[in-house]
Amino acid sequence: MAVLPTPVNRRVWLVLLVGAQLLFIVAVAAAGYATTAYGRTVQLRTAPVNPRDLLERDHLRLTYGITYLPLTLWQETSEPRRRQPVYVALRAQGSSYAAVRVYEQEPSALPPEQVILRGWVVGSSRRTLHLRYGLERYYAPENQAKALNKKGPHALLVHVSIAPWGQARITKAEVL
Template sequence: MTARRSLLLAALVAALQIGFLGWIIAGRAAVLRDGREVLLKVEPVDPRDLLRGDYVRLGYEISQIPGELVKNISDRSDRGGKMPIFVRIEPGTDGVWKLKAASLGDPLEPPPTADEVDIRGQVESWNVSETAGSFIRPSFGVERFYLPEGEGRQIETDMRERPFFVKVAVAADGTAQIKQFLDGDKVLYSEPLY
């Protein structure tokens, strides 16, 4: 009985682990498949991680949010640590989505219109200052894009010479995933669902 019970317990643990990994993969695929697409202009940072390979580290207009666009910055500025931030974007005349407003901790009210999208992120750092101007630096989980080995350096050089973009899929809860990496209007890489 003991060996049988141990075998059943091991099988249950393995099934739970496989189920958890499947849930993570299915969640990412659901965002890529069903999320609202937005186009963000890329600002280059650094393309290499010696332990993990080539990648492009990406920054966006929404990577530094002026304090005057954060609806409740004075209510939340005394809190330490990381907290959620919701950033509302809307399409610009050039097709690139632009920053409209943000809210710390709680989603923006009223909900976004059909022409707006709210992206959920995490505050990485902030500076609340009356003299120097307040700003918040969030991360949204779309700040790195891994590339085939040896391509990061050239893309970093190219990003300094001409505009690059990412097409991001945003789920209803604000979760974002990079869908495509573009050099101008040319798609360089598309993320597979699985």
């Protein structure tokens, strides 16, 4: 025989459900702030691709100097697969960072001047590895996206904070 839920039980479940949703929202926001606070900031050269979306909100769609990498940087014996997570070792070269190696598994030890950025394989050819990092869209304040988009290729320097647990976040974009 089934027991029907009482109004008190429904209320308890409703409070638990709403509490879980609020906890999730707070955790997502805290993760973003923690990435900025505890992450290591690197600078990546980029170029804007498209300044507007369908909703007419100001944003930049970005392509980085580390989006298309030579396949010679791939450190594994197996071929890269589409949608495969990868770990890109970056090292400072001048005012920005450049890729020096691409790994299938996160390396356990790196030189202190290098940092790991997690990405995913979009595709590969005989010579090129196409990657994405989840950093390809930057919402610019107010109408700044139009001004930033008018610059030439690789005319922007994007500051990215990379947390020790692998999460990355754009903190600032500036015109070179």
